[in-house]
Amino acid sequence: MSDATAPAFTPLRSVLYMPASNAKAVEKAKTLPVDGVIFDLEDAVAPDAKPAAREAAAAAVASGAYGRRTLTIRVNGLGTAWHDDDVVAAAQAGPAGIVVPKVNNAGEVRRLVAAIEKAGAPDHTRLWAMVETPEAIFEVRDLAAADERLAVLVMGTNDLVKELYATHVPGRAPLQTALSLSVLAARAAGVAILDGVYNDVKDVDGFLAEAVQGAEMGFDGKTLVHPGQVAGANETFAPSAQAVEDARAVQAAWEAGDGSGVVTLNGKMIEALHVESARRTLSIHEAITALEAERG
Numbered sequence: 001m002s003d004a005t006a007p008a009f010t011p012l013r014s015v016l017y018m019p020a021s022n023a024k025a026v027e028k029a030k031t032l033p034v035d036g037v038i039f040d041l042e043d044a045v046a047p048d049a050k051p052a053a054r055e056a057a058a059a060a061v062a063s064g065a066y067g068r069r070t071l072t073i074r075v076n077g078l079g080t081a082w083h084d085d086d087v088v089a090a091a092q093a094g095p096a097g098i099v100v101p102k103v104n105n106a107g108e109v110r111r112l113v114a115a116i117e118k119a120g121a122p123d124h125t126r127l128w129a130m131v132e133t134p135e136a137i138f139e140v141r142d143l144a145a146a147d148e149r150l151a152v153l154v155m156g157t158n159d160l161v162k163e164l165y166a167t168h169v170p171g172r173a174p175l176q177t178a179l180s181l182s183v184l185a186a187r188a189a190g191v192a193i194l195d196g197v198y199n200d201v202k203d204v205d206g207f208l209a210e211a212v213q214g215a216e217m218g219f220d221g222k223t224l225v226h227p228g229q230v231a232g233a234n235e236t237f238a239p240s241a242q243a244v245e246d247a248r249a250v251q252a253a254w255e256a257g258d259g260s261g262v263v264t265l266n267g268k269m270i271e272a273l274h275v276e277s278a279r280r281t282l283s284i285h286e287a288i289t290a291l292e293a294e295r296g
């Protein structure tokens, strides 16, 4: 895709789940500096509250009251009693994304896209597939590339830990294979990927350590469960002031070079690939600066 046709970069540093049945949380999201919101109809909503939550999520998306936040609805999974009605309501509300939990393979992606389109979703409503089962990890490369309407992979680390009979531990060693394969699949398919949630909402240091790990692995952002996690995610997944300064220096050194294909900056070799990374850093920085200026 050429630069002229590439869609504008949308920051997804901080993407906050909230039960769509929790009116206070749904209201509060309008005031939080989050890049994205997931109105949840799945795990965080009790069975008898699901129909009302579905209506509340659709109304929130239709309200136009969330400014430049990327709005999504997480429906209940394929094969559940609520899935079909959730998909129809979400598709008709037209959020940026319909988040589907426990997507296992490329066939399910195609089935979901067909259902979303049959329900009349606008073109801007993309599929966000959750990767949170052992089968999805084995299938993730094909799953990520299955359809152009799939825009984002979302790690479901609680379900993965449950399915693997693993344990939540600092450093997430039991999840490393799954996390790495998923990042590789997202990059190979050219889709975004969000890291899983950190459950201990009072453990600020633990949250930040996990966010830094996710950013270092290449995730675009982190899914969150509490407003107290938003600022840390925004800072961790944005290029630092030093990274922006370095990127500008790389670009300037390249432009001042003799066109031979290699220059040095402070003794370090710079080639075209480093300039490409520098340009990516600067375009992310510009998109975040514009978003934050608009948010005020």
Ligand SMILES: CC(C)(COP(=O)(O)OP(=O)(O)OC[C@H]1O[C@@H](n2cnc3c(N)ncnc32)[C@H](O)[C@@H]1OP(=O)(O)O)[C@@H](O)C(=O)NCCC(=O)NCCSC(=O)C[C@H](O)C(=O)O
Pocket (backbone or CB within 6 Å): 016, 017, 018, 019, 024, 025, 026, 028, 029, 040, 043, 044, 101, 132, 155, 156, 157, 158, 159, 160, 196, 197, 201, 224, 225, 226, 227
């Ligand atoms: C975890 C919580 C239940 C804690 O809620 P609470 O006890 O109300 O927290 P606080 O008193 O500290 O809240 C302070 C204020 O912030 C608002 N709040 C809290 N959480 C949210 C939120 N997520 N979004 C918006 N606003 C929120 C409170 O209302 C307070 O407001 P105010 O009184 O005006 O100051 C709660 O945080 C929560 O429900 N979190 C989200 C849970 C959720 O959605 N879970 C599902 C996704 S996680 C998952 O399973 C991912 C994946 O599938 C996997 O497998 O890993």
Ligand SMILES: [Mg+2]
Pocket (backbone or CB within 6 Å): 043, 101, 132, 156, 157, 158, 159
């Ligand atoms: Mg889950």
